[in-house]
Structures are given as structure tokens and as C-alpha cells.
Amino acid sequence: MASNEKSYAPGQHPDLPAPTNLVGPIAWIRGNLLSSPTNIVLTALAAWFLYTILPSTLNWLFFDAVFTGEDRNACRAAGEGACWAFIGERFKLFTYGFYPLEQRWRVNLSFVLLCLAMVPVLFDKVPYRQYGLYYAMAFPFIAGWLLVGGNILVLELPIVPTDKFGGIMLTLVIGVTGIAFSLPLGILLALGRSSRLPLIRIFCIGFIEFIRGVPLITLLFVASTMLSYFLPPGTKFDLLLRVLIMVTLFASAYMAEVIRGGLQAIPNGQIEAGDALGLKYWPAMRLIVLPQALKISIPGIVNTFIGLYKDTTLVIIIGLLDPLGIGRASLSDPKWTGLSNEVYLFVALFFFISCFAMSRYSLYLEGKLETGHKR
Amino acid sequence: MPNQTDGANQNQADQNQNANLAINIVAMHKWYGEFHVLKDINLAVTSGERIVICGPSGSGKSTMIRCINRLEEHQQGDIIVDGVELTNDLKNIETVRREVGMVFQHFNLFPHLTVLENCTLAPIWVRKTPKSEAVEAAMKYLERVKIPEQANKFPGQLSGGQQQRVAIARSLCMNPRIMLFDEPTSALDPEMIKEVLDVMVELAQEGMTMLCVTHEMGFAKTVANRVIFMDVGEIIEENTPDRFFDHPQHDRTKLFLSQILSH
Numbered sequence: 001m002a003s004n005e006k007s008y009a010p011g012q013h014p015d016l017p018a019p020t021n022l023v024g025p026i027a028w029i030r031g032n033l034l035s036s037p038t039n040i041v042l043t044a045l046a047a048w049f050l051y052t053i054l055p056s057t058l059n060w061l062f063f064d065a066v067f068t069g070e071d072r073n074a075c076r077a078a079g080e081g082a083c084w085a086f087i088g089e090r091f092k093l094f095t096y097g098f099y100p101l102e103q104r105w106r107v108n109l110s111f112v113l114l115c116l117a118m119v120p121v122l123f124d125k126v127p128y129r130q131y132g133l134y135y136a137m138a139f140p141f142i143a144g145w146l147l148v149g150g151n152i153l154v155l156e157l158p159i160v161p162t163d164k165f166g167g168i169m170l171t172l173v174i175g176v177t178g179i180a181f182s183l184p185l186g187i188l189l190a191l192g193r194s195s196r197l198p199l200i201r202i203f204c205i206g207f208i209e210f211i212r213g214v215p216l217i218t219l220l221f222v223a224s225t226m227l228s229y230f231l232p233p234g235t236k237f238d239l240l241l242r243v244l245i246m247v248t249l250f251a252s253a254y255m256a257e258v259i260r261g262g263l264q265a266i267p268n269g270q271i272e273a274g275d276a277l278g279l280k281y282w283p284a285m286r287l288i289v290l291p292q293a294l295k296i297s298i299p300g301i302v303n304t305f306i307g308l309y310k311d312t313t314l315v316i317i318i319g320l321l322d323p324l325g326i327g328r329a330s331l332s333d334p335k336w337t338g339l340s341n342e343v344y345l346f347v348a349l350f351f352f353i354s355c356f357a358m359s360r361y362s363l364y365l366e367g368k369l370e371t372g373h374k375r
Numbered sequence: 376m377p378n379q380t381d382g383a384n385q386n387q388a389d390q391n392q393n394a395n396l397a398i399n400i401v402a403m404h405k406w407y408g409e410f411h412v413l414k415d416i417n418l419a420v421t422s423g424e425r426i427v428i429c430g431p432s433g434s435g436k437s438t439m440i441r442c443i444n445r446l447e448e449h450q451q452g453d454i455i456v457d458g459v460e461l462t463n464d465l466k467n468i469e470t471v472r473r474e475v476g477m478v479f480q481h482f483n484l485f486p487h488l489t490v491l492e493n494c495t496l497a498p499i500w501v502r503k504t505p506k507s508e509a510v511e512a513a514m515k516y517l518e519r520v521k522i523p524e525q526a527n528k529f530p531g532q533l534s535g536g537q538q539q540r541v542a543i544a545r546s547l548c549m550n551p552r553i554m555l556f557d558e559p560t561s562a563l564d565p566e567m568i569k570e571v572l573d574v575m576v577e578l579a580q581e582g583m584t585m586l587c588v589t590h591e592m593g594f595a596k597t598v599a600n601r602v603i604f605m606d607v608g609e610i611i612e613e614n615t616p617d618r619f620f621d622h623p624q625h626d627r628t629k630l631f632l633s634q635i636l637s638h
């Protein structure tokens with residue numbers, strides 16, 4: 001198709017539509033599903049697999065499922081599907097644990113405040129972000145007061161003992177506390193580990209290595225039983241608070257190592273440039289090194305967050321009831337026997353939604369922080 | 376003082392030598408562990424003077440100029456910059472670093488900040504300049520290095536020559552009295568070298584005190600007051616550019632010149 005004469009002046013060639021075999025649904029199918037013999041076989045296998053399992057799964061999940069009912073018999077009568085009525089009936093328990101009924105507005109309010117606090121943290125284009133961030137920093141303490149009660153200045157709320165906490169609310173309390181405090185702690189530990197002052201360095205290395213060398217369950221046992229031997233007799237030290245501290249310390253040790261990896265990736269020249277401009281240690285870290293190091297560490301940081309969030313289920317072992325604990329306790333109700341599938345699926349779905357959201361957000365953040373310096 | 380003329384400097388220097396020295400290095404030694412990298416360095420730079428430092432790879436050129444703003448620590452002898460002696464005293468180090476700008480071979484721009492933010496960072500956080508003033512000053516210097524239109528881009532989106540000019544502007548934003556350059560053009564393609572050298576020549580003409588490690592002999596001939604040749608950690612020879620290039624004294628210098636001028 002080589003034509004000798006040019007139909008356009010140099011530089012004036014218009015954009016032509018792409019050939020039809022490059023765009024459109026058919027091209028997509030060809031390119032992605034049928035591009036090679038192996039691909040064709042795999043596509044066929046996948047289609048067959050979906051064909052065999054999808055109908056029965058959907059039937060069980062939705063079409064034959066029972067969504068309302070008084071007890072197990074309501075479900076039996078209707079047939080083979082899932083008995084979501086059970087989850088429906090226990091939904092409040094799954095959400096609030098044993099938090100007193102007439103005080104549950106405090107949990108709801110805390111949740112609304114949590115959502116508000118996350119907006120300025122997660123998105124940087126919100127108006128008055130500065131103040132939003134101050135609020136977000138204060139949030140854990142506000143929520144702590146709201147949920148536990150007590151009086152601050154003139155405000156007074158009835159005290160709810162923390163052993164009434166449970167369910168999704170407990171997971172969020174532990175997860176959010178762990179996430180909010182382990183990141184700054186991890187940053188300090190990572191910086192301390194590369195400090196020039198031997199005392200600080202040795203302390204940080206010792207702390208990180210100790211925590212990483214001990215399973216979280218062990219730490220939780222220490223928190224629930226042994227700690228009372230070390231503390232002066234008669235001191236009351238709330239079990240949930242101990243758990244929060246242990247979970248935070250545990251996550252911060254991992255966080256420190258993730259961030260140290262990021263710190264090591266920052267070329268020395270960056271610090272030298274900061275030094276040469278007269279920046280002191282903390283401004284140089286805050287303005288130059290950490291923004292870059294944290295950006296590199298985002299996948300690892302979010303990974304640690306997700307790990308921490310899922311590890312909150314381990315508190316069952318020391319008698320706190322998170323959604324999984326509540327689910328297992330509900331299974332022994334004689335009115336609703338044999339519904340473990342529904343319970344575990346529901347709990348899995350709850351965790352999956354939270355963790356998947358975190359993972360998607362981390363991808364979004366990575367994309368947004370990309371400034372084209374990977375050339 | 377950057378705008379003082381040479382003549383004025385010369386007179387003052389005659390009257391009161393030490394008071395007017397921008398940099399005074401006396402009998403300075405430095406070791407890296409066992410390795411004696413700088414040996415008995417003596418160098419006095421009056422303000423407004425432009426000095427070019429050259430020498431073979433590994434001769435200690437970078438190490439020497441990095442000692443001047445204490446990116447490297449020396450073990451023996453004195454370094455006095457603008458009347459302030461460099462010791463372990465952090466206050467002194469901070470004072471010196473505020474007065475001394477440095478441009479690196481690999482630019483060392485902050486990749487997560489825009490060009491403008493690169494330039495305003497130090498004035499805002501070190502000099503505590505209000506942001507609007509810092510931005511104004513930064514735009515002035517970006518204009519001087521001829522890239523004001525790139526102010527809102529990230530360093531990764533610029534060419535090497537543009538990045539190095541940003542690095543120069545970033546240093547100038549701190550209003551330094553002394554500028555150190557460590558091979559500012561050796562990571563650049565030939566066509567970009569000129570745009571960076573042009574900026575440096577302009578700076579020299581304005582009377583900035585400059586120490587420049589470079590092998591750009593054309594640049595040395597145009598702007599340098601003195602050329603210093605280093606080898607194996609010592610200053611072997613120092614002279615005016617004319618005499619240095621036309622009548623080198625030492626065999627080592629002759630060999631070096633024949634090597635770099637041969638291509």
C-alpha cells in the first residue's frame with residue numbers, strides 16, 4: 001500500500017480511527033480470551049467450570065435462600081437455600097456485641113465520626129484539610145470517651161464496661177486503634193533503628209526483634225494474664241486497653257521493618273541535599289525522606305494494616321467476642337442449629353469487604369503519588 | 376556581598392587578609408578509616424573569587440569541597456567559612472550551611488516536590504521566609520536560570536539540563552554567599568552542558584564566590600581566577616588559568632592536561 005505521493009503536508013496528518021480489529025468487544029475477546037491455543041483451552045475450561053458451579057451457588061445464596069423467619073424451621077420449610085434469616089436476627093448482636101441497648105447511639109455516633117475523620121486522611125483535595133487532620137488525630141480519643149463513657153469537663157456519659165464491647169464494633173475499635181497508632185510508632189522505630197545514637201538504636205532493634213520473635217497470641221496471653229503479676233497489686237488495668245496496646249506494639253514492629261525498607265531505598269543524595277540546604281534532622285526527615293520512603297512502603301504498610309485487622313479475631317482466645325466469636329457463640333443456640341456455613345460466610349464477607357477496600361485505596365494512593373520520577 | 380566588584384575585594388584583601396576570606400582551609404587532613412584521603416590541604420579563597428578544581432578520578436576533589444559544608448568531617452587542621460570555624464558545634468555547621476549553596480553531579484532534586492516546592496522548601500523551613508515571599512523569590516531565580524515555565528512540573532518530567540538548572544536555582548533561593556559545584560555537568564548530554572554552563576558563567580559575572588569541580592576547561596578559562604589541580608589527596612598545583620593551561624609546572628599536571636585535552 002505504499003503510495004508515492006503524500007496526501008498531507010508534513011506534520012499535518014490527521015488522527016485516523018484505529019483499525020476495527022484493534023478496538024471493540026470482539027477485539028477484546030480475541031485479544032484476552034482467545035489469543036493462543038493455551039488461552040482458548042483455559043477459556044473453555046473456565047467457562048465450563050462457571051457453568052457447573054454458578055447455578056447451584058446462586059441458588060443456595062439467593063434464589064432458594066430464606067431471608068426472614070422466626071427460627072430454623074422457617075428455613076427448613078422453604079427448602080435447600082441459605083438461611084439468612086438467622087444472620088438477620090443476629091445482625092444487631094454482630095454489630096454491637098453486648099453494648100447496652102439504650103446506649104447504642106454512642107456506637108453509631110462514633111462510627112459517623114470515624115467516617116468523617118477518614119475523609120481528610122484519605123483524600124487530599126478536601127477543603128480545610130488541615131483542620132480535618134487535627135480532628136482526625138483527636139478522633140481516637142473522642143471515640144474512646146464516647147464508647148467507654150465517663151466525664152470530661154462538664155460532659156458526662158454513663159460508663160459502659162469494655163467487656164460489653166463485641167462484634168464488628170470491637171473489630172473496628174481494635175483495628176482503627178492499631179492502625180492509627182502503629183504507623184507513627186513504626187516510623188519512630190524505623191528512624192530509631194538507623195539512628196546514630198547507640199542507645200536509641202539498640203533499644204529499637206531490641207524491641208523490634210523481640211516483638212517479631214513472639215507470636216501475637218502469646219502477647220495477648222501475656223496481656224490477659226501475666227501482666228497483672230508485673231503491675232502493683234490492686235491496679236485496675238482494663239483488659240481491652242491491654243489488648244489494644246499489645247496489638248499496636250505488635251503491628252508497629254512490623255511497620256517499622258516495612259518503613260525501614262522504604263528508608264533504605266532513598267538515595268543518600270537526598271539527605272545530603274537537605275543537609276546542604278541547612279535543614280535539620282527532623283525537618284529533613286519529615287519533608288524529604290519520609291514522604292518518599294512512605295510512598296515506596298505503601299504496599300507493605302497496607303499489607304501490615306490488613307494483617308493487623310484480620311488478626312483482631314485472635315482476641316477470641318482471651319475471651320473477647322469479635323464477629324467470629326459472636327458467630328461461634330450463636331451457633332450453639334438450639335433454635336438455630338447447623339447454620340455454620342451462613343455464619344462463617346457472613347464473617348468472611350465482612351472481613352473481605354474491609355480488607356479489599358483498604359487494598360483498593362492503597363492502589364489509588366500509589367497512582368496519585370506517582371510523580372514520574374521513575375525514569 | 377555578592378555584588379562587590381573584584382577590585383574592591385582585592386583592596387580589602389590587601390588591608391586585612393583574614394577578615395575578608397570567604398573560605399580558609401589550613402593544614403587540613405582527612406581519613407576514611409585507614410585511608411588518608413586528603414593530605415595537608417591549604418586553600419584561601421577571598422570573597423568573589425572563582426576557583427576551578429580539577430584532577431584525576433579519586434584524587435579527593437569531591438571530598439575536599441564536601442568538607443567545606445561539612446557533608447564530610449575533617450580530622451585535622453582548620454576550615455573557616457565566612458569567619459565561622461567548622462567544628463562539631465551544630466550551631467556553626469548550621470550557620471555555614473545556610474551561607475553555602477551546593478550543586479551536585481546528580482542534581483539531587485526532591486522528586487516528590489514540584490520544581491517550585493523544591494526551591495521554596497529551604498527558605499520556608501530554614502530561613503522562615505513567609506511562603507508568598509519565598510515563592511516570589513523562587514520565581515525570580517527560576518527566571519534567571521530560564522525555566523520559569525516549568526515551575527509546577529515535577530523534576531522527573533524535566534531534562535537533565537533543566538534539572539541541574541533547577542538545582543542551581545534551589546541553592547540560590549537561600550541567598551548563599553558561596554556556591555560549591557561538584558561536577559555539575561558531567562552527568563549531562565553535551566547539548567545540555569552549555570545551558571548549565573551559561574547559567575554558571577552569569578553567576579560568576581555577578582560576583583558570586585564559587586568553587587567548582589569540573590573538567591570543562593573552556594569554563595575554567597572564561598571565569599576562573601585560579602585553577603587548582605589535585606592528585607592523590609594533595610593540591611599539586613594552583614595558578615591562574617592562563618599559566619595553568621599554557622605553562623603547567625608539574626609533570627603530573629602536564630600528563631593530566633594532555634589526557635583531558637587530547638579528546
Ligand SMILES: Nc1ncnc2c1ncn2[C@@H]1O[C@H](COP(=O)(O)OP(=O)(O)OP(=O)(O)O)[C@@H](O)[C@H]1O
Pocket residue numbers: 407410412430431432433434435436437438439
Ligand atoms: N565514604 C567513603 N569511604 C571510603 N572511601 C571513600 C569514601 N568516599 C570516597 N572515598 C575514596 O576517597 C577517594 C577520593 O574520593 P573523591 O570522591 O573525593 O574523588 P574525586 O576526586 O571526586 O573523584 P571523581 O572525579 O571520580 O569524582 C577515592 O579514592 C574514594 O575511593
Ligand SMILES: [Mg+2]
Pocket residue numbers: 436437438557558
Ligand atoms: Mg567526585
